[in-house]
Amino acid sequence: MKPEALTRRYVIPSSVPEVAELLREYGSQSCVVAGGSDLMLLRQQGLAPAAHMLDLSRIPELQKLRATDAGLEVGSMVTLAQLERSEFIESRFPMIAEAARSIATPVIRQSATIGGNLLVENRCTYYNQSQFWRDSIGSCLKDTGDTCQVTGLRNGRCYSRNVSDMAPALIALGAEAVILEGGKETRSALEKLYSSDGLFPHGGISAESLLLRVEIPAPPSRFYFRKLRLRKSVDFSSLTVAGTRNSAGDARICLNAIAMSPILVTGKAEALDFESVIHEARIKSKIVDNDALPIDYRKEMLAQFLRELWKALELKPSP
């Protein structure tokens, strides 16, 4: 082992190959700083203790925001502030701007990035607490304990919520993730990055891989986006619903913050049935008592938002 591997390092690589090399070397011993607005709080609470930090802020390739023939390419280090201010995005992909604006605060959006938000760590009332707090309750499954503090069970199930707001928006838009893995670029549907496991919510991307960019196809003809939260700023999502309908008549509906991973429902617009979509959403969601807003209310708002979505996408018959 190299001597420097024994110490804690904060590295600011300047190129993608350099990051790839560092990731190969450190793997799960490192964490990627993609803005750091969430990560630094986790570290302060002792929840992201990886020895080495790889700061991606000085890699031009990851900061590219580019219109393509049909759609859009967004480098993983493009900030949320850039997304909300881009005139091109506002006119062609208003849902992306709206989703970006719904996140955190204007100051945080200056440093927070799309990559950071897409791969934001899952949250839970009983996990996002100080070391003192977690020690006093006996830790939880997602931390170092063996019991889920939400359910009180030791069945290995963690119900931490995926709270990314960019994820449901981009999944509804049919975005693809471009990932550097083993020195090669691979691509996959964005929703494939997520796994329905609160302990390891980003099962589709390994610790040695790097999210380079997302590619978004042509804009839809109709869209719907809404985020449920108590305040108009700061708050993480209690429920985010995004939906699109394209000119070919395909509808994509993505729900987030009500389960360990985003929930995607797709179909031909004319074939989608409100009751079965609601039914599917309810089955796939895991709404438990780990959020500021109560369970029943979130369930009711899920139905309400879907009714609004139905109207916005002009799906039939209306509920």
Add this chain to the structure above:
Amino acid sequence: MIGKATPYIDAQAKVTGTARYTDDFVESNALHVAFMRSPFAHARILRVDVSAAERSPLVKAVAVGSDLPTPFGILPISADETAMAVDKVRFIGEIVAAVAAESREAAAAALQLINVDYEELPAVRSPEQALSKGAPEGQIHAHSRDLTNIHKRAELSFNDPQEALRSAKHVRSGEFSFAGVTHGFTEPHATIAIPEANGCVTVISATQVPHYLQRAIAKVLAIPLHRVRVIKPTLGGGFGGKSDPFPHEIICAFLAQKSGRAVRCNFSREEVFLTNHGRHPTTLSMSLGCDDVGKIEGLWTDVVIDGGAFASFGVVTTYYNGVLLQGPYRIDRFGFRTRRVYTNKPQSGAMRGHGAVNSRYAVETLIDMLAHDRGIDPCDFRLRNFLPKNTLTVGQLRITSNGVQACLDAVRKKSDWDNRHGKLPFGRGLGVACGFYISGSALPIIWNRQPQSVVHAKLDFDGSIVVYSGASDIGQGSDTMFAQMASNVLGLSLDRIKVVSADTKLTPVDLGSYSSRVTFMAGNAAKKALDKLRAEVALGIAQEKGCMAEELEFADERVRSKDGSVDLSWDEAVEIATAMRGAFVESGVYISPKLGGDFKGSGAGLSPSYSFGACIAEVDVDSLTGQVRVVKIWSAHDCGRALNPLAVEGQIEGSVHMGLGQALYEEMKYKDGRVLNANFCDYQIPTSLDTPEIDVTIIESEDPEGPYGAKEAGEGPIHPVLPAIGNAIYDAVCVRMFDLPMTPDRILRAMRDKESGAHS
């Protein structure tokens, strides 16, 4: 300068970052203090072993409960707290031990070396549990009677209110509940303690009450008062949350003495939440009766407030929940019972609008209900019941100036109430409420013959004036008020005036920034000192120039006689005034007049003057989601006279924002005694986007005893905000909200309940 909008004299330093808050003081070679806190809500301490921590080379001193066993508390009648837990811990987060080490990291690391053995005791989680009789080991404090955990009962009744309610033609009752809320000040608690020669100690601390802190440190450290000097530097918000002496302040003083080194601490935000002292979680039932024309005939309320583990200001809070219902309406048949209980949670204490915010919500809601029942406009209903000026309430609170009607008239007109209330489309609503509040507690906390405030004003050879006051400027602008007064009395520009405040060694005693007392009490003392100083200058000139002292006018940095025969520059006047004597100091004091009746509890709520206010809120409720958007708030407040309209406006806006927070968003949440949301992400204070346009009207009723007619403006404006929002929600969607905060889920549930009730 009086009555002129004046930017704070420390505004530039604050906005440019040069103002020095406690943590900005560089004390060379200072040790850092870290606190070990209890992980148990209620447990006996069997053993505290600090030997390993003491052996750590970077640790210079360690403190444990048995080092400082003398109890203290802001109120001498309820000193139930020790600097660190002695025999048992009473809430999760209570300090058990402290270490002073060479660095912050070393101090934190040393905490891991301390071993504490606990034996868990049954914890009291709820007020209901606290009220009932239990086993001795379930008692948080042994002094609670009958094996309960009741801390304080207060009960007063005038003219048989129960009978009044039985015989009243119209009665409305409600069961209300209010979550605990906390201050959310910007600057966390911070303290620096410096050992001085001869066994003295200087404590620089973020405190609203340097005087009481001086007393508490002297008492617990068992050293004479004169050996303790407390300095409050620039302070980043208090709202009542820094108005007690705190364990960490006493511990720092002790560790400074023990180690012989300066020590410092600065709380994390979580530690601030664990310290709490915020508004008491409250449940109350209230009944209010009126006659056919809306004249209030009787009020009775039964209140339970959750005090957490210690007393703080709780005895006062217990009374305030009742006695401060005596205005702004005439209620001659009136009574209450309040019980404050101990629970195993961080203690509740004083917070802006102390003790009167929750019961105000209840009474203003019931008034609204009665007004609707009787088909009387809610503003008219209130108008019919207002107390006049210069009167006594049934509990003998002395009302002097009273601008409540002008307040209501102002917000009614500005909001176009008469054309819009009850007439807006479903989902939109207007609500109104009024309030009143003390302008300084007439009774001091510690009974002695000292004045409540003393101010010194010094004139020196260079023509400058120094005003010395113990009053704590916590952002409300009291330092600026002193400067404005000096400028006004002596006709000088602000650059000649220096204010030295809140340093117990340099400044005469002011009791502190609580109960909205500073403008009234310290302001009166300052005015007296400055008037005397001016008279002294005038006398010197009169003697030298052979004119009448009363004939001299002080303006524009000159002293002139009315006939023009004397016309001196300020420097010339100063040369005469200081001849053969040099700099001199004049002193002014404030002592409240004797007030109140002679029944038990008659002292609660007494004030030399009361402020009044009215508020109208306009809301937009989404009937499908229950989400409320507050569209606009009109707030009018009678502050007697606005010495600094800019500051008054700021206080009213701040009160509206804080009231909005408690009404719709904020709540201290717990999981088995653990604070669940001890940060500003999860404790949801309304953001700028959630805060509506606030229309402020200042009403000036010219108080006969206030300095230049002034009375309080820092707390009173909060009271009507919450019920105005609740009543507006009723106007919008026809549901009464009895539980705060009024979150969207609760509003939606109330609407569903109403619908299903209507169909059943």
